[in-house]
Structure formats: C-alpha cells, structure tokens
Amino acid sequence: MLKGIDNRLNAEVLATLRAMGHGDVLIVADTNFPSDSVARATVTGKLLRMENLTCAEAVSAILSVLPLDTFVDDFAGRMEVVGKPDAIPPVQAEVQAEIDRAEGRPRPMVGVERFAFYDLARQSYAVIQTGERRFYGCFMFRKGVIPPEE
Numbered sequence: 197m198l199k200g201i202d203n204r205l206n207a208e209v210l211a212t213l214r215a216m217g218h219g220d221v222l223i224v225a226d227t228n229f230p231s232d233s234v235a236r237a238t239v240t241g242k243l244l245r246m247e248n249l250t251c252a253e254a255v256s257a258i259l260s261v262l263p264l265d266t267f268v269d270d271f272a273g274r275m276e277v278v279g280k281p282d283a284i285p286p287v288q289a290e291v292q293a294e295i296d297r298a299e300g301r302p303r304p305m306v307g308v309e310r311f312a313f314y315d316l317a318r319q320s321y322a323v324i325q326t327g328e329r330r331f332y333g334c335f336m337f338r339k340g341v342i343p344p345e346e
Contacts, residue, residue: 204257209244212322213262216339220321222262224254226287226333230314231325237318244324251333252290254326259298263340269306273316275334276307287330308336 197203201210216222220239225231227247235243246254265271272295277283284292288305296302308316316336317323326333 202257202260204246204249204253205261206246209246209258209324210261212240212244213258213339216262216321218339218341219265220339221316221319222258222337222339223317223320223323224251224258224335224337225317225323225325226251226328226330227325228329228331229317229323229325229334231323234314234317235323238320238322240322244322246324247327249326249328250290251287251326251328251335252294254324254328255291255294255335255337256297258324258337259294262337263342264295264299264303265338265340267340268338270336271303271338271340272305273308273313273336274305275313275332276309277332278310281307281309285330285332287328287333288335291333291335305335
C-alpha cells in the first residue's frame with residue numbers, strides 16, 4: 197500500500213499508467229470484450245486486469261492518477277451501441293460521471309463505432325479488463341500532461 201494512491205490500482209496498472217506518454221491511448225474494457233487477443237497487439241503486448249471492479253470503479257481509480265488530454269476532442273471515447281449510436285447505457289453514464297468528476301466539469305466522451313473501437317484498441321498502449329458484466333462497458337482514454345510547477 198502507498199499513501200495517496202488508490203488501493204484499487206495494482207502494481208502492473210500503475211507502472212503502465214506511469215510509462216504512458218502524452219497522447220497514448222488506454223482501453224478499459226468489460227468482460228465480454230476480446231481483451232486478451234486485442235491486448236497482444238498493443239504497445240505493452242499483455243493484458244492488464246482490474247477484474248474485481250466495475251468500469252466506473254476502475255475508471256475512478258485510473259483517473260485519480262491519469263491526466264486526460266486537453267488538446268483533443270477525443271480525449272475519451274465509448275463504444276457505441278450497435279444500431280443506436282446515440283444511446284448511453286447506464287454503464288456509460290456512470291463512467292461519464294467519473295470523467296466529469298475528475299475533470300471538474302462536464303466533458304462528454306466521443307462515440308466510437310464498434311469495429312472502429314476494436315481497431316483503435318489494437319493500436320492502443322494497453323488494455324485493462326474489468327469485472328464489468330454489463331454490455332458496452334468499453335472505453336478509451338488519451339493521456340494528457342501534467343504541467344510544470346510554477
């Protein structure tokens with residue numbers, strides 16, 4: 197355990213978040229996402245796990261240490277519901293609330309079509325699989341920067 201670090205963040209996840217650079221993409225996925233096979237194509241080449249958490253719980257912990265990119269509109273994204281791209285299921289609303297809380301203001305995620313999301317995930321830095329069992333619990337986050345101290 198470390199002071200000031202959310203205890204839901206395991207050592208592998210913390211090391212990966214620390215190693216990521218500005219603009220690198222992180223995928224947080226539900227249990228139905230093909231996380232293992234997709235993760236093999238990522239920069240890390242291995243699947244990270246936060247299996248005992250919902251997506252919102254995992255994202256809350258991740259955003260306690262990960263800054264989101266402020267220079268782009270696609271700082272965060274959600275997998276669109278097939279046939280209903282504007283639908284926001286409860287799992288996505290919960291994650292949006294965590295983003296808004298971490299950012300201190302409303303900052304909506306962009307929608308990403310299902311197969312485009314798979315392609316994006318394969319090109320990402322890393323994939324974290326959660327214990328989320330609800331459908332469409334798949335998200336992307338683009339790492340931002342921490343400004344220098346004045």
